[in-house]
Amino acid sequence: MTPAARLQAAIEVLDQVIAGEAAEKALTGWARRSRFAGSKDRASVRDHVFTALRCFRSHAVLGGSLTGRGLILGGLREAGVDPSDMFTGEGYAPAPLSAEEQAEPVGFSNPAEEFDIPDWLWSPFSSSLGDNAEAAAQALRQRAPVHLRVNLRKASVAEARAALEEEGISTEPHAASPTALEVTEGARKLRNGAAYNNGLVELQDAASQAVVDMLPLRDGLSVLDYCAGGGGKSLAMAARAQIRLTAQDIDPRRMKDLPERASRAGVQISCQPTEAVRSAAPFDLVLCDAPCSGSGSWRRAPEGKWRLTPERLDEIRAIQAEILDEAAELTAPDGVLAYATCSMLEAENGDQIRAFLSRSPEWQLIGEKAWGVQDGTDGFFAAMLTRSKAG
């Protein structure tokens, strides 16, 4: 496919997304119908679609309409490419620009539009991030880097880097965690490579790793990963110490690949239903990596940014509060309760912890940290709590 034909394909996929189709489904449908498209074509169309979804508002303004064409046109303008070089109508290229489309774009009417944040969210977003709000919103408009976690059970950081380098995958250490690497070249080779398949490295954002670094893990502890999902945090915790680790999720299907991932990583994790977890309680350490808006990972899943509503945020907050209360019940009297989200919104982070402390005065905060997407990781938050001796 020519570069212009790839843009036309992205326009068609985006029109389906605007009509209500999920991006992954629209991309899969396009790939099935387009047997002529090779892997590079598919990757390029996907990139165009995801760039447009990250920059949905600003690119629509720059392109003059909230359509697939408008979004792609706006993206070209932002990238400094003359759209008439691509919109030629030749072969499978997009049709030439209309007079309207050639007009100078109108300016942005407010920062939310310019920085691609929904209007209602700009105020909570900017008050949560303070002086970093614009930088964080700008970072959410960019593609996410690929981060790896070195599995210290199987290799040192230097050994893992050397094994990756042999496969043509270059990495740099990431400052957020001693086990974190950022892939600087060759990310597409990872999944078929030996280093990944032999469990030397896992795909995991550096802030996710840093959350686990904060936890007081040591040999012999009983640990519960409450809200384990696919088990990214479980695997990172199990790699850190010889712990007895139980993973739970309200939707056990989410943990279905965890036994295989654990065996690849050379660690043991017991996946248990909620009732079994209640019978096995209390645990020395309970981590709840709670469901959240996902605002810290909107670079990877940009549709979430536009789907979130104030009502949905309230629902999520109610679920988070319930999870904190339940997880507290499962924590041993002298144990540690850790709460984490991949959100940058105070409503889901510090506010949630303060509300918990005010309804559960026997608990006290012993540590808290936030990571911002503007610093090169996903946005994350973690807090650790214990029951106070006086409580």
Ligand SMILES: C[S@@+](CC[C@H](N)C(=O)[O-])C[C@H]1O[C@@H](n2cnc3c(N)ncnc32)[C@H](O)[C@@H]1O
């Ligand atoms: C942020 S994800 C977890 C990601 C995971 N810890 C990781 O690192 O890969 C949140 C998970 O919480 C689960 N969840 C939602 N409500 C829950 C509840 N009340 N109890 C337990 N898990 C819940 C969801 O199914 C989802 O898998």
